[in-house]
Amino acid sequence: MTLLELSLKNVRRNLGLYTIYGISMVIGIMIFFSFSSVMYNPDILDALENAQNFQTGFLIGSSVIVLFVVLFILYANSFFIRQRKKELGMYMLYGMKERHLLLMLLYETLALGAAALLAGGLLGGLLSKIFGALLMNLMKYDQAISLDYPVQAIIATLAVFVVLIAAAAIQSYLLIARVQLVDLFRAKEITEKPIRTSAVLAVLAVLLLGTSLFIVGSGKQSAFWSDHAGASLIYCSIGIVAGTYLFFRQFAGWLLQQWSRSKRYYGGNTTLWTSSIRFQIRGNTLNLTFISLFSTMLILLMCFVSINYSVQFEAVGRNLPNDLAYESKSAAVDSEVKKAIEASDHGILTSRTLELLRSEPVTDPAIAFENPEYYAPGVLLVSAADYNAVVAARGDKQQVSLSGDEAVSLSQGMDFPEALPGSGAAFQVRVLSDGASKSHESNGSNASTKESKASNESHAATFKVVEKKDYALLGWSTDPVTSMVKKPAVLVIADGEYDRLSQESQASASNSASISTFRIYNLADAANAEALSRELHAIVTGQSDTYYSSFADVYSRQIEGSSLLLFSSAFLALIALFSLASVIYFKQLREATEARRQYAILRKLGVGRREMMSVIRKQLLFVFALPLLPGLLSSWLIIKTYILDSVQDFPNLKGMVWGIMALYFLIYAGFYLVSTNIYYRIANRTA
Template sequence: MNLLTLTFRNVQRDFRLYTIYLVAMITGVIIHFTFLSLSYNQDILVMLKNKESFQMGVTIASVVIFLFIIFFILYANSFFMKQRKKEFGLYLLLGMKESQVTLMVFFESLLIGAVSLVIGILLGGLLSKFFGMLLMNLMQYDNVITLNFPIQAIVLTIVLFLGLTVLTSVQSFFLIRRVQLVELFHAKEKMDKPIPSSFTLAALSVVLLGAAIFLITRGRGSNVWQDHTTFAMITVTIGMIGGTYLFFRQFSGWLLQRMSKSPHYYRGNKPLWISSLRFQVRGNTLNLTFISLFSSAIIFLIGFVAINYAVQFEAVGRNLPNDIAYQSLDEETNKDIQTVIKDSEHTVEYHRTISGIPGKPVSAMSLAFDEPDYFSKDVLLFSEKAYNEIVALRGDPEKINLKDDEAVSLSQGTDFAKRLPKGQQPRFQIEATEKVTVTIVEMKDYALLGWASDPEESMLIKPAIVVVSDEVYQELAANVQPIPFEIYEIENEKRAESLSKKIHDLMAKKEGAYYSSFADVYSKQIEGSSLLLFSATFLAVIALFALASVIYFKQLREATEEQRQYSILRKLGTADREFKSVIRKQLFFVFFPPLVLGMLHGWLILKYYILDSIQDFPQITNMIWLVFAVYFVIYLLFYLSSAKIYFRIVNQRY
């Protein structure tokens, strides 16, 4: 019998075990090919305004995703090989060389890899159409995505997974070579010993986790984070990492030990699953700690990019509230711009001219503006009347009422708008041919003109604007020539890139003249945030599969090691229903604590450091809960699948 014949017979004889590994390989091919094919899909590329950025982003994301796939496949192969140690021991005992066993495994890997590539590419091609449509929907484009299989994506997927097949074969060779023949036959008899549990260390885990949660829930605006940032960060880091490790290493062991000493311990099937878990604590500690911490990172990543995507639609409008706004240069340029707009397909909804007085700040800009580096060095003073007129046109509830020397700074982009109480209102001095001092009564997160923009470079800088009372404005306007600004509201402003480019070319006559266009920023921001959300979701899915597979394959390996114990219980008359109950309780204790801790850490960081800063977007909280629900469902499916296969393994004849 040659090695090829032996390979086919092995697959036929134990198809169930090969199926687990085959599904892992197919999943990897599907995810990688689906994502990679999108970067070569011409239906998508023809619609994008930033093709180079899109392809660069997809390339980087595909590399990261493939690294997770490598981890996922190598872990699945490790489980696959360890389940077959006794079989390999028999081959070596019968005289086969290690190189022959390795070659046989390589043939098996090629066979599984070929099947995985065919099935994975076919299913990936079908899914790429669906995900392409989803990506276009995220970007709010309405073009049709056709079903195609880009040859570049096919070739690259085949090359990468052939390389992965070689890598798994090398891993298999070392797994076979480093274990002695006697160990191969007794590999399943090795058992972890229960760890002596300490109440002190168990209590310390609760204290560390509690300290981390307490500091996180104070919020970044609290005194402890403002005055003792380094201390708070170190405490939270130690609390989360050390507390999670001790939770699985000591608290879970102490809890199981307490349950085993309970007077009700021998009721029902508690002795079966509690004693089994006590032996698993040592082997599961690092895995469960890593899964909990990495899960919180994944949840935070998805939550962050989902928030970023949801906010972009309104944030672009807040950052650039005017569809087109520019500094009036001269009558001829104004007429040329009006002609360009009139000849375009964008109907003008309204056109207003407002004037601002230029000035140079004498006081520190930080008195009136948060993050002053993002604002222009000079200041523009607008009247209360002009400001309120534009606010009324927009339909925003942002009108102001000023008296005497009161003023409002438009500190657009501040996390927390500030209505300053008396006694804490700074005096802000500006020189506009003569020095004028105003009292800042409010720092408002609002834009009158919005970011200056460029069709190529997107957002440039925010104009520093202070709104003063009409009386102060009139006094200054008597001695200073105000600068007029033209503001246009047009239809279908999201698709006005070509119009913006023409107007920008006309405005280029004067260097440094203010120009702002909603369309310059919208397409780039939405495409970028959509790609970020799409890539992060793919990354999270494969990372979640990789993390859940760590628990999944670990439990299936332990199921194989416990076949003898379950065989004895069956001979003693234990029913299948009792077995299933024990398995479900045992796996529940392993699967869900890391999920709960990961979701808790992720939610607290999102809530107190992002959600509380964007309270104007209540729908985002629902989006985060949806992310949690999807995450929970995927874990639940792994749990149910693991329980089902676990029962099948221990139900086999020993």
């Protein structure tokens, strides 16, 4: 009998194990091929405005998926080899050399892999059509997706297949070549020893986890994060990881040990399921720690990307409240802009002209505006009446009522609106006429000349900023290529002060006053006006330092980017959950196989089916529930404190987070129920 014939016979004889291994390979290849097919689908690429960024993002996601698939296949292959070590030992006992043994395993893996490649590729192509339609729906694009098997995706999948086979071959060599023949026969007979617990380490585990979660839940405004952010981050990272490990390694064993000393310990079937856990804690510590930390990261990832996607549609509108806004410097340019809009497919719904006073800050801009580095130089002053008129036209409830020297800064992008205590913060600006502005911008002017012109052609005014409002009047300036650039700093002042400063500025100006006029348009189908925006940007920015803002310049990038992030993360979460389920499944499969002798003894002692199932359920509940609880608690604290509290204007987000956590819990519960049934069937198999 040749090695090839022996390999095919082994596949038929070990069909159960090969089915598990084969399904694992099929799912891994299917997920990767469907992801790659979406990346190269021509219908999707034609619909996107930023196809290059899309493919770059998908390429990064593909690399992570490949890593997950390889690690998962290696774990499955390790289980597969371990289950067959006794059989492989028999072959070596009959004189088969290691290289022949490895070649036989390679033949088996190639045969199984070829079938998995074909099945996974066909299923992946079908799924890619569904996933492509889902992606277009996320991006709000009305684009039909055809069934396609792109050549690039096929080549990439073949390359991944070669990597999988090579990695499995190397792992098989390491698993077989480094063990003695006697170890192959005793591989499944090695049992765990109960770990020695320490009350000190058990208390340390609780302290590390408790203090870390307390610091995390204290909020970013607390002294831990505002004054000692670096040290807090390091402590929490080490505390959560080390505390989780010690929690399973020491605290769980110590807790079971203390429980064993109580009188209720010997009632019911408690002794049966707890004694098994005490012997398995040593081998399960890393698994339990991994499941807990992995659950935390996975929930955080899905909640973050889901929140990011949910807020993007409204966030883009808040950052760019006007479909089109630009600074009007020429009647000819205004006429050309209007003609270009009317000639396009985007009709003018409404239009407005807004006049603002130009000034420059005398005091530190940070007094009135958060993160002043994101703002363009200078400060624009708008009257409360004009501001309220724009707010009312938008239907927003952001009106202000000001008197005297009171002012409100439009510090858009803050986590929370901030009402300044007392009578407000003093903020001084200097309103400039054109002459003052030019003298201030010219190079080579000495300080005395600047001061003289500033005194003659500028008018200083001090305002009391009573509130920093998270609201945009004009929005970020944009560019069709670079998207958002800078945002104008706008200060809302009382009508009387605005009129006074405007009149004084006009009286001292040599020609025109320091008033900037802005044209604002609301357009039909503004989200798809990228081509029009490129044309208008070229017209408006012919004059340097001219403000231009277009909703379309940012919308497609933001929505496509957040949709891509959500879609890729969902794919990663899918394969990560699959990997987690497989780790749990293979672990329970191995433990159930090793526990057959013990359960056979229990059957002989008269333990019935219902009682045995109860023991298995309680034993696995301890393994499943214990790592899930700290994972859910940690992820909720982080999300609540550092994400939800910063986006309180979006009331539906909390329900969405609870929904994601509930979905994860239900999937996890499904793993638990399936594992208990599989464990029972294997442990009670008489063969």
